[in-house]
Amino acid sequence: MHESAVCREIVDIVSHAAAENDIEKVYEIVVAVGEYSCVNEHQLNFYFDVMNKGTCMEQAIIRLEKDMTLTGPSQMYIRTFRGE
Amino acid sequence: MKTITVNRNVLSKNDEIAETIRADLTEKGIRMINFLGTPGSGKTTVLENVLADPAIDKSRIAVIEGDLFTDLDAQRMAEIGVRTVQLNTEGACHLEADMVQQGLAELDLEGVDTIVVDNIGNLVCTAAFQIGAHMRVCVASTTEGNDKPLKYPNMFRTADVVLLNKIDLLPYISFDVDKFIADVLSLNPNAEVYLCSAYKGEGLEPVVQIFAGV
Numbered sequence: 001m002h003e004s005a006v007c008r009e010i011v012d013i014v015s016h017a018a019a020e021n022d023i024e025k026v027y028e029i030v031v032a033v034g035e036y037s038c039v040n041e042h043q044l045n046f047y048f049d050v051m052n053k054g055t056c057m058e059q060a061i062i063r064l065e066k067d068m069t070l071t072g073p074s075q076m077y078i079r080t081f082r083g084e
Numbered sequence: 085m086k087t088i089t090v091n092r093n094v095l096s097k098n099d100e101i102a103e104t105i106r107a108d109l110t111e112k113g114i115r116m117i118n119f120l121g122t123p124g125s126g127k128t129t130v131l132e133n134v135l136a137d138p139a140i141d142k143s144r145i146a147v148i149e150g151d152l153f154t155d156l157d158a159q160r161m162a163e164i165g166v167r168t169v170q171l172n173t174e175g176a177c178h179l180e181a182d183m184v185q186q187g188l189a190e191l192d193l194e195g196v197d198t199i200v201v202d203n204i205g206n207l208v209c210t211a212a213f214q215i216g217a218h219m220r221v222c223v224a225s226t227t228e229g230n231d232k233p234l235k236y237p238n239m240f241r242t243a244d245v246v247l248l249n250k251i252d253l254l255p256y257i258s259f260d261v262d263k264f265i266a267d268v269l270s271l272n273p274n275a276e277v278y279l280c281s282a283y284k285g286e287g288l289e290p291v292v293q294i295f296a297g298v
């Protein structure tokens with residue numbers, strides 16, 4: 001239900017990290033999610049398609065990876081992203 | 085093509101603000117309690133009854149009310165003479181730390197040692213967003229059915245105290261209290277579980293004690 005807030009943060013964090021690493025185009029973002037992250041992949045992609053417009057992530061996809069070691073309130077970590 | 089390692093909590097910005105709030109309040113000797121639960125489980129009714137208890141010094145308490153729209157709950161708090169500020173998320177289904185920070189800035193905290201955040205009614209998103217509280221109290225109610233802990237595990241895993249409210253309605257509905265308690269404890273063995281009826285003002289002593297004892 002909070003996919004828009006999650007997406008806003010992903011775009012924000014990756015924008016900064018891409019700029020710091022001289023990356024102009026991001027192709028893939030790998031996000032680790034715990035068993036109960038309560039983030040729906042379909043909805044996340046829906047928001048991402050809207051929020052990535054005009055950013056270095058316009059052509060990127062988000063790949064979710066299950067990580068059972070993530071428990072507690074925060075269960076989503078941006079692991080890596082790929083770009084050039 | 086380069087691969088960049090980030091390893092960053094997606095909600096880290098929110099969590100950092102929450103950490104700042106918590107540290108700030110702790111330093112001032114103030115405790116913040118996050119009141120969570122479904123819409124209508126009785127969060128505001130519990131607060132009304134607990135705050136009206138003679139053991140509670142209302143001048144020491146402040147309430148941050150969170151709702152999508154209206155200041156109806158803030159009015160209910162004002163009626164019993166507790167300082168309050170209303171936050172309206174205008175659609176967002178949970179409070180985030182920066183909203184709570186704004187709410188705190190609007191409150192006169194002189195003499196206050198306990199702040200209660202009456203969060204948006206929601207068992208999903210509110211569990212994921214830290215707001216800088218020292219304690220989470222989840223108000224569940226019998227009319228929701230006893231299967232909610234297993235269906236919304238994050239809420240019940242992260243709650244320090246679980247109140248099962250509306251026990252006055254047990255004779256009229258099918259609700260397995262033992263199963264509810266066992267499920268909560270299976271998810272969260274450290275949770276304190278209490279049964280109450282805010283409507284009748286019964287079983288609220290543990291909450292009164294939490295509010296009274298700093």
Ligand SMILES: Nc1nc2c(ncn2[C@@H]2O[C@H](COP(=O)(O)OP(=O)(O)O)[C@@H](O)[C@H]2O)c(=O)[nH]1
Pocket residue numbers: 121122123124125126127128129130205249250251252253280281282283284
């Ligand atoms: N029967 C019964 N009704 C209750 C109890 N506690 C709250 N209610 C009712 O449940 C409704 C929602 O309560 P409210 O405190 O506004 O819920 P909130 O949305 O969680 O703040 C109101 O009509 C209350 O009168 C209770 O212990 N027993």
Ligand SMILES: [Mg+2]
Pocket residue numbers: 127128129157202
């Ligand atoms: Mg309410």
